[in-house]
Amino acid sequence: MIVGAIAIIAGFFVYGENHHARWWSNMMINGFYFLGIALGALFFYALHFATETAWAVMLRRVMEAVFSFIPYASVVMIIVFIGSTFHWNHIYHWMDEATTMQYVTAASEGSAHPDYFYSLEAAEKAGADVMANPSYDELIANKTMYLNKPFFWIRTLIYLATFILFGNWFRKRSLKEDEVGGTEIHMKGYKRAAVYLVIFAVFSSTLSWDWLMSIDTHWFSTLYGWYVFSGMWVSAMNIITILTLYLISKGYLKEVNSSHLQDMGKWVFALSFLWSYLWFSQFMLIWYSNIPEEVTYFIVRINEYKVPFFGMFIVNFALPMVVLMSRDxxxxxxFLIAMGTIIFIGHYMDTFMLIVPGVMEKMAFGWLEVGFLLGFMGLFINRVFSSLAKAPLEPQKSPYLEESLHHSI
Structure with missing residues (x-):
């Protein structure tokens, strides 16, 4: 966390070009990456309730600890969005009214705060002498029914509030179940999890459109929401596996056996394939069709970020396939720790590639990026371990506890 604080403070003053674009990009990358990990953990937590997956009960506290980071990552995201709203950064081009207003008063054109108008009629009513706005972008202007600041903030606050409320409810219900036992609380969790899965199915796509895809405002993909969701999920399962192994190495979670680990390994293995399938499907279909407004998204990534763009795909697909294929x-x-570390870095680079090329035409990966990542890792570990310390690491009275204790495959 100290390294991160130094990177944040020093980076802001050292990298001041283009409204601190590199600094804000790193805030966005790390905020979204760790929020995605937390959301992936909450999704799997709800999934194991809705499907009544017994073996995962022993890992419940680890999942709860991971999604406890949602409020902290949410604060980071809100800071980035506030910066965009007040034009402290230019991550979202559509937030600049110069791109959506068709006319500008001749007297104010080129000034720090020009007077813009949507139409000639509006200008005539104001009695202004106007000219065509040279910064006007018809494609962005046509999306203003959805991409406008008030609606963006409404959606964002709904997303974050929903995630925090469901996460807190699941955590409180889990701790209460340790005290009273029985099946009543479990059945409430079962129903609430089913509701959350439906909500998350929608929100995971729409937030990816709002927060990430709108960075490249002219471009869109119907696979984008699924692609971002798969990255969240595999990253979360990877972190849950690493944390579980760490706790075992320290003498905790003694009831977690090799069968539990194999199931976690299966999830990381399978979800790596899901992510790779969606990456390739999106890339192949757009590249093969070669429609100019679609391929522009990949042209900048291939021309300016070729090594990280293709490198992270190889790391996130080929290595899990080769290393994690066998049962042993x-x-x-x-193997799980080594592979998990590589996947953690690989999906961080995936998030990097989702954000940076749309903000900066070319950005080197250097000490600033390393400092930000280490700082956010420190904060994440601190908050996760703090959550782990507040409750028994093994659930006490879950209806599926006995089955989980004797899990064998």
Whole structure:
């Protein structure tokens, strides 16, 4: 966290070009990446309730600890969005009214705060002498029914409030179940989880459109929401696996056996394939059709970020496929830790590629990025371990506890 604080403070003053674009990009990358990990953990938590997956009960506290980071990552995202709203950064081009107003008063054109008008009729009513706005972008202007600041903030606050409320409810219900036992609380969790899965199915796509896809405002993809969601999910399962192995190495979670680890390894293995399938599907279909307004998204990434763009795909697809294919590898803590570390870095680079090319035509990966990542990792670890310390690491009275304790595959 100290390294991160130094990077944040020093980076703001050192990298001041273009409204501190590099600094704000790093805030966005890390805020979204760790929020995505937390949301992926909350999704799997709800999924294991809705499907009554018994083996995952032993990992419940780890999942709760991971999604406890949602409020902290939400604060970071809100800071970035406030910066965009007040034009402290230019992450979202559509937030600049110069792109959506068709006319500008001749006297104010080129000034710090020009007077813009949507139409000639509006200008005539104001009695202004206007000219065509040279910054007007018809494509962005046509999206203003959805991409406008008030509606963007309404959606964003609904997303974050929903995630925080559901996360808090699941956590409180879990701790209360340790005290009273029985099946009543479990059944409430079962129903609430089913509701959350439906909500998240919508929100995981729409937030990816709002927060990420709108960075490249002219471009869109119907696979984008699924692609971003798969990245969240695999990143979360990877972190849950690493945390579980760490706790086992410290003498905790003694009831977690090799079968539990194999199931976690299976999830990381399978979700790596899901993410890779969606990455390739989106890339192949757009590149093969070669429609100019679609391929522009990949042209800048290939021309300016070729190594990280293709490198992170190879890392996130080929390595899990080779290393985690066998049963023994999924039960081997050494393999899981090594692979997990690589996947963590690989999906961080995936988030980097989702954001940076749309903000900056060319940005080097250097010490600033390393400092930001280490700082956010420190904060994430601190908050997760703090959550782990507040309750027994093994659920006490879950109806599926006995089945989870004797899990064997």
């Amino acid at each position: 590898a999924k039960r081997n803590p050494g």
